[in-house]
Amino acid sequence: MPKPVCVVVGVGPGNGAAFARKFHQEGYQVALLARRDTYLIKLQAELADAKSYICDVTQPDQIIGTVGRIQRDMGAVKTLIYNAGSGHSCTIESLDIQDYETDWKINARGCALFCQLVAADMVKQQSGNIIVIGATASLRGGANFVSFASAKAAQRSLTQSVARYLWPKGIHVAYIIIGGPIGKGQTLGGASGRDQKAFLNAEDIADSAYFLTTQDHSAWTFELDLRPSIEKW
Amino acid sequence: MPKPVCVVVGVGPGNGAAFARKFHQEGYQVALLARRDTYLIKLQAELADAKSYICDVTQPDQIIGTVGRIQRDMGAVKTLIYNAGSGHSCTIESLDIQDYETDWKINARGCALFCQLVAADMVKQQSGNIIVIGATASLRGGANFVSFASAKAAQRSLTQSVARYLWPKGIHVAYIIIGGPIGKGQTLGGASGRDQKAFLNAEDIADSAYFLTTQDHSAWTFELDLRPSIEKW
Amino acid sequence: MPKPVCVVVGVGPGNGAAFARKFHQEGYQVALLARRDTYLIKLQAELADAKSYICDVTQPDQIIGTVGRIQRDMGAVKTLIYNAGSGHSCTIESLDIQDYETDWKINARGCALFCQLVAADMVKQQSGNIIVIGATASLRGGANFVSFASAKAAQRSLTQSVARYLWPKGIHVAYIIIGGPIGKGQTLGGASGRDQKAFLNAEDIADSAYFLTTQDHSAWTFELDLRPSIEKW
Amino acid sequence: MPKPVCVVVGVGPGNGAAFARKFHQEGYQVALLARRDTYLIKLQAELADAKSYICDVTQPDQIIGTVGRIQRDMGAVKTLIYNAGSGHSCTIESLDIQDYETDWKINARGCALFCQLVAADMVKQQSGNIIVIGATASLRGGANFVSFASAKAAQRSLTQSVARYLWPKGIHVAYIIIGGPIGKGQTLGGASGRDQKAFLNAEDIADSAYFLTTQDHSAWTFELDLRPSIEKW
Numbered sequence: 001m002p003k004p005v006c007v008v009v010g011v012g013p014g015n016g017a018a019f020a021r022k023f024h025q026e027g028y029q030v031a032l033l034a035r036r037d038t039y040l041i042k043l044q045a046e047l048a049d050a051k052s053y054i055c056d057v058t059q060p061d062q063i064i065g066t067v068g069r070i071q072r073d074m075g076a077v078k079t080l081i082y083n084a085g086s087g088h089s090c091t092i093e094s095l096d097i098q099d100y101e102t103d104w105k106i107n108a109r110g111c112a113l114f115c116q117l118v119a120a121d122m123v124k125q126q127s128g129n130i131i132v133i134g135a136t137a138s139l140r141g142g143a144n145f146v147s148f149a150s151a152k153a154a155q156r157s158l159t160q161s162v163a164r165y166l167w168p169k170g171i172h173v174a175y176i177i178i179g180g181p182i183g184k185g186q187t188l189g190g191a192s193g194r195d196q197k198a199f200l201n202a203e204d205i206a207d208s209a210y211f212l213t214t215q216d217h218s219a220w221t222f223e224l225d226l227r228p229s230i231e232k233w
Numbered sequence: 234m235p236k237p238v239c240v241v242v243g244v245g246p247g248n249g250a251a252f253a254r255k256f257h258q259e260g261y262q263v264a265l266l267a268r269r270d271t272y273l274i275k276l277q278a279e280l281a282d283a284k285s286y287i288c289d290v291t292q293p294d295q296i297i298g299t300v301g302r303i304q305r306d307m308g309a310v311k312t313l314i315y316n317a318g319s320g321h322s323c324t325i326e327s328l329d330i331q332d333y334e335t336d337w338k339i340n341a342r343g344c345a346l347f348c349q350l351v352a353a354d355m356v357k358q359q360s361g362n363i364i365v366i367g368a369t370a371s372l373r374g375g376a377n378f379v380s381f382a383s384a385k386a387a388q389r390s391l392t393q394s395v396a397r398y399l400w401p402k403g404i405h406v407a408y409i410i411i412g413g414p415i416g417k418g419q420t421l422g423g424a425s426g427r428d429q430k431a432f433l434n435a436e437d438i439a440d441s442a443y444f445l446t447t448q449d450h451s452a453w454t455f456e457l458d459l460r461p462s463i464e465k466w
Numbered sequence: 467m468p469k470p471v472c473v474v475v476g477v478g479p480g481n482g483a484a485f486a487r488k489f490h491q492e493g494y495q496v497a498l499l500a501r502r503d504t505y506l507i508k509l510q511a512e513l514a515d516a517k518s519y520i521c522d523v524t525q526p527d528q529i530i531g532t533v534g535r536i537q538r539d540m541g542a543v544k545t546l547i548y549n550a551g552s553g554h555s556c557t558i559e560s561l562d563i564q565d566y567e568t569d570w571k572i573n574a575r576g577c578a579l580f581c582q583l584v585a586a587d588m589v590k591q592q593s594g595n596i597i598v599i600g601a602t603a604s605l606r607g608g609a610n611f612v613s614f615a616s617a618k619a620a621q622r623s624l625t626q627s628v629a630r631y632l633w634p635k636g637i638h639v640a641y642i643i644i645g646g647p648i649g650k651g652q653t654l655g656g657a658s659g660r661d662q663k664a665f666l667n668a669e670d671i672a673d674s675a676y677f678l679t680t681q682d683h684s685a686w687t688f689e690l691d692l693r694p695s696i697e698k699w
Numbered sequence: 700m701p702k703p704v705c706v707v708v709g710v711g712p713g714n715g716a717a718f719a720r721k722f723h724q725e726g727y728q729v730a731l732l733a734r735r736d737t738y739l740i741k742l743q744a745e746l747a748d749a750k751s752y753i754c755d756v757t758q759p760d761q762i763i764g765t766v767g768r769i770q771r772d773m774g775a776v777k778t779l780i781y782n783a784g785s786g787h788s789c790t791i792e793s794l795d796i797q798d799y800e801t802d803w804k805i806n807a808r809g810c811a812l813f814c815q816l817v818a819a820d821m822v823k824q825q826s827g828n829i830i831v832i833g834a835t836a837s838l839r840g841g842a843n844f845v846s847f848a849s850a851k852a853a854q855r856s857l858t859q860s861v862a863r864y865l866w867p868k869g870i871h872v873a874y875i876i877i878g879g880p881i882g883k884g885q886t887l888g889g890a891s892g893r894d895q896k897a898f899l900n901a902e903d904i905a906d907s908a909y910f911l912t913t914q915d916h917s918a919w920t921f922e923l924d925l926r927p928s929i930e931k932w
Contacts, residue, residue, distance in 0.1 A: 091398045092348055092394065092395045092398050092399070093349070093352065093353075093356075093398065095345065095349060097293060097342065097345065097346055097349075100342060104337060104341070104342075108383060108387070109330065109333060109334065109337075112328065112330065112383075113330055115325055116328060116330075119325060119326065120326075123326075138390075140390075140393065141391060141393030141394035141397065142394060143398040144394075146345070146391060146394035146395065146398070149390045149391075149393075150341060150387045150388075150394065151387070152390075153389065153390035154341070154386055154387035154390075155383075156374075157371075157373075157374035157383040157387075158382075158383040159374070160373065160374030160375075161325065161375060161376055161377075161379035161382055161383065162325045164374065164375060164376035165324045165325050165376040165377075165379070166325070167929070167930075168928060168929045172928070196917075197916070199917065200917050200918045201915065201917040201918065204914065204915040204918035205918050207914070207915075208914065208918060208920065211910050215907065216900065216906075217896070217928040218882070218898065218899050218900040218903045218927050219899045219900065219903035219906075219925040219926070219927070220925065220927070221907065221923050221925055222924055222932075223923075223924060224920050224923055225920055225922060226919065227921075228917050228919070229867060229869065229917075230867045233863070233921075397699070400695045400696070400697075401695060403695065405695070416684070429684075430684075432684065433684050434684040434685065437684045437685035438685050440681070440682075440685075441681065441685060448670065448673070448674065449667065449673075450663070450694065450695040451649070451662075451663070451667040451670045451694050451695075452667065452670035452671050452673075452674060452692040452694070453692065453693060453694070454674065454690050454692055455691055455699075456689075456691060457687050457689075458687055458688055458689060459686065459687055460685070461683065461685070462633045462638070462683040462684075463633070464633075466688075526796060557860070557864045558811065558814055558815050558818060558860065558861045558864050558865070559818065559819075559822075561811065561815060563759060563811065563812055563815075566811055570803060570807070570808075570853065574803070574849060574853070575796065575799060575803075578794065578845070578849075582792070585791060585792065586792075589792075604856075606856075606859065607855075607856035607857060607858070607860035607861075607862075607863065608859075608860060609863035611860060612811070612860035612861065612864070615856045615857075615859070615860055616807060616811075616853045616854075616856040616857040616860065618856075619856035620849045620850070620852055620856075622840075622852065623836075623837075623839075623840035623848045623849040623852035623853075624840060624848075624849040625840070626841075626848070627790070627791065627841060627842055627843075627844060627845035627848055627849065628791045628840075628845065629840075630840065630841060630842035631792065631842040631845070632791070
């Protein structure tokens with residue numbers, strides 16, 4: 001039997017790599033997506049069966065093309081991790097309307113298109129997982145995060161709509177709210193013990209994401225918050 | 234002393250007209266904005282001093298041009314009512330990604346740009362009002378509203394960020410959550426008494442919007458929900 | 467025609483007095499309730515037609531007796547303002563379980579009983595208003611407010627349930643979220659201009675509470691937040 | 700090394716038994732608490748090392764006594780599962796104020812007292828887990844759940860305050876929102892396949908509760924919702 005396919009959108013040395021390693025370790029064949037291939041090549045070499053794809057999620061054509069290529073190369077997608085997400089920090093006064101658009105394209109429109117494209121196969125198979133990586137900013141529009149927060153709020157709402165539509169069809173859609181800065185993980189170290197406690201380890205985020213994909217359909221989670229024990233919230 | 238200026242973005246025979254009439258009646262000079270001038274001409278004739286402007290809020294250039302023209306024609310804006318808002322009803326399966334973009338441009342990007350443009354004068358004068366007309370969908374992503382809900386969530390988050398930045402500068406920013414269908418108002422009638430109770434009257438929405446602009450800065454409201462007494466929520 | 471009756475539960479020189487003065491000024495006959503009569507006597511002398519009642523809201527028997535007396539003295543209640551509310555500031559470690567109970571009795575149980583008792587007449591008349599004065603703590607359980615926040619959360623949920631039941635019967639139930647410290651009002655003054663801006667004026671809170679009672683049933687508000695323009699939130 | 704101690708408050712044949720079995724299976728010594736011993740005796744016989752305690756959580760003295768006995772019998776508590784929770788279904792009109800009090804005592808006051816009592820040892824050891832079993836009603840006051848919803852809202856707020864205080868001290872406090880009816884589990888069967896899908900299996904709830912206790916402190920979850928894939932929400 002072929003290995004199940006996991007697509008990780010937004011792969012860098014932090015979160016994205018941790019998702020890829022975790023799902024690889026759990027028996028998945030992993031598709032690694034990023035805008036540039038610098039890191040992809042390195043990670044692909046580390047993970048047997050993994051394939052890497054250059055994809056700028058602000059470009060619908062690239063998304064459509066990439067998903068098609070993954071399906072041809074690896075087969076139907078079993079699990080999608082949408083980890084692409086960036087955001088400009090600015091106020092309404094300093095906001096550049098182009099940045100506002102880019103943040104929305106990365107966090108919301110790209111996510112919508114990926115969900116739509118992978119859902120078709122999942123609906124046929126009445127199973128699959130879509131995990132979207134969000135942030136506390138999705139719940140609160142701070143004065144200095146007018147662009148990032150609005151994009152994340154759009155993404156969270158989108159993921160809710162997708163969940164409400166796909167859950168009854170057997171597809172588990174969930175939103176993870178990251179509530180703090182992500183550290184470099186155990187692999188780097190170097191930071192003092194005290195500072196370390198203020199960061200989320202990417203490996204620990206990946207563990208919770210993977211856990212969601214193992215939940216039985218009788219008790220699925222839509223939203224999960226993750227933050228360091230010493231974080232103020 | 235010249236009359237204060239109220240800009241109503243999104244003027245049709247429902248909500249938009251009611252806002253225009255209410256602020257006119259309270260002593261404002263009103264700028265009426267819509268994508269087409271069919272209704273604008275009629276309403277302008279009814280309201281002395283009112284001026285109408287054709288403006289497609291999906292076009293940043295038109296927004297920038299229109300705000301500039303209003304400022305030259307009427308002076309600095311005292312109150313902005315952002316009432317433009319539409320949304321496609323669809324699921325993630327039936328979603329057209331172009332519609333998703335249009336809904337976001339109308340509800341979120343256009344709103345951001347209007348806020349930014351009128352805020353400059355308001356900050357100088359340390360006063361002003363920005364009222365954004367939202368919807369329950371801003372709080373909940375329903376399966377059949379993947380496009381509208383996501384756009385409204387982006388809008389609500391945006392308005393929060395704008396409020397947190399502008400309130401301390403003396404500008405009252407608020408978000409009104411419309412929680413039901415809007416009726417044709419007392420002026421049309423015709424519907425049976427029972428049906429009428431299921432609709433919000435545009436005049437009543439306008440009363441609450443106007444009230445917000447009269448609150449003292451010691452006790453400002455950010456969010457106000459409005460729904461008919463018999464609505465399920 | 468007799469004046470409509472407004473019952474203000476929890477009358478002291480701040481909020482409570484402001485509600486009483488505002489509804490008196492708007493043509494109501496006001497019932498003033500507090501645990502001790504020190505301040506009641508003074509305020510009753512100021513407001514023609516007002517009557518004062520000593521009522522400890524932690525005692526169900528006193529609540530039942532007081533509402534009965536008001537109905538005999540003044541007639542059916544048109545508007546109830548539930549302003550009783552106190553809260554101990556403590557952590558789970560320092561919490562005294564007796565205080566936890568008292569806070570719940572004042573904020574939640576007393577409120578439930580008042581709502582139940584005045585609703586009977588309101589349902590018959592298919593009209594009336596119930597305004598409950600809440601706090602930001604109803605939305606967030608802070609580490610140092612384990613008792614106050616839990617009591618306020620119980621109160622907010624209660625008020626929602628009451629609203630969902632009574633709105634369709636013609637009774638407007640609303641919850642006001644006070645998001646900051648309440649000042650002594652314009653009558654005292656003395657504080658520096660800068661400090662004053664950090665406080666809500668009780669008079670301004672009363673204006674918003676009164677406005678809610680004037681909304682048409684086509685567009686009722688359930689929840690309204692009030693905070694000073696310079697408050698962080 | 701002695702086994703870690705897990706206290707399950709509110710043990711019946713559904714949820715409570717599933718928590719007890721799961722933590723037993725994962726190497727815990729389990730304390731089983733319920734108001735009556737009928738079921739406790741049966742379950743205790745099934746789980747080696749388990750001990751059962753009769754405890755009415757509406758009685759603070761019984762709670763204090765029971766926690767003291769558990770600590771003497773089994774040692775410091777490593778994990779507390781607060782599963783006691785019942786609620787009367789009624790409107791503000793039909794509400795019996797005694798039931799309102801009982802629901803609050805079971806869901807909120809009892810929970811506060813248990814948290815306070817087990818936290819002392821946990822703080823010393825800078826580790827431990829407190830999992831409170833909540834419900835969707837904690838987020839929404841429905842017309843017909845005035846008593847249950849208010850009690851659950853009080854409980855959720857309480858758990859938040861406890862989490863914000865204890866997380867930085869190394870104790871993981873979390874709230875699980877059960878969003879549907881709980882079935883009898885795979886062990887009973889009998890119901891048709893279709894009906895089964897509408898119920899949460901208690902075993903699956905227990906799996907998620909246990910998972911929370913395994914999260915690394917770098918990425919803890921406070922709130923987790925659980926509902927069947929076909930549930931409307």
